[in-house]
Amino acid sequence: MLSKQKTTEVIAEMGELFPNAHCELIHENPFELLVAVMLSAQCTDKLVNRVTENLFEKYKKPTDYLEVTLEELMDDIRSIGLYRNKAKNIQATAKIIHEQYNDEVPESMKALVSLPGVGQKTANVVMSVAFDYPAIAVDTHVERVSKRLGICRYKDNVKEVEITLQKKIPQELWSVSHHRMIFFGRYFCTARSPKCPECPFLSFCREGKKQAKARGFDG
């Protein structure tokens, strides 16, 4: 498994590859970010951005989501996977934010994860991107990259991956590491065709070794 020191070096190297790694969900305030992250479960940021371009024109504040029927909201996000559940959760969350938090997204992990449809990952993204708290949100890219590189164990669940990353990465780098790992997983170490032959981590990457054997390049 990669040591703390080596993990920090890997994160720094990812920063060389992707100096501009950032949240790609387009939003103008914490509430829009929360809605965008809720929509992004099992869906690409690109598709979410296409949908929110019109959605955020029509719905500007939590109460706007409460003034339409559930069917109308479903229709507005229909091209997104799991749109029925997502529409229900967005309306229920908008109601709580309106009634309990004065129309402001709560700046607290505990409050965020208690909202309908908001899990640990979504809450972490909001805390980190909207409120600048140190957080590592573990999405599919972060999980895959951490496991392939041996930062975490293959058998770790998402919570274990998050805990290990928090232990191995200095807290002041949590948020930036999250973005770098997402960019690295999205554009370099992709699920189906990772760019192993040109990867700076190939010499110690366990998945890279497997890929070298299977694809016939020097690992």
Ligand code: SF4
């Ligand atoms: S060597 Fe391949 S699998 Fe390993 S981190 Fe690099 S691109 Fe990903």
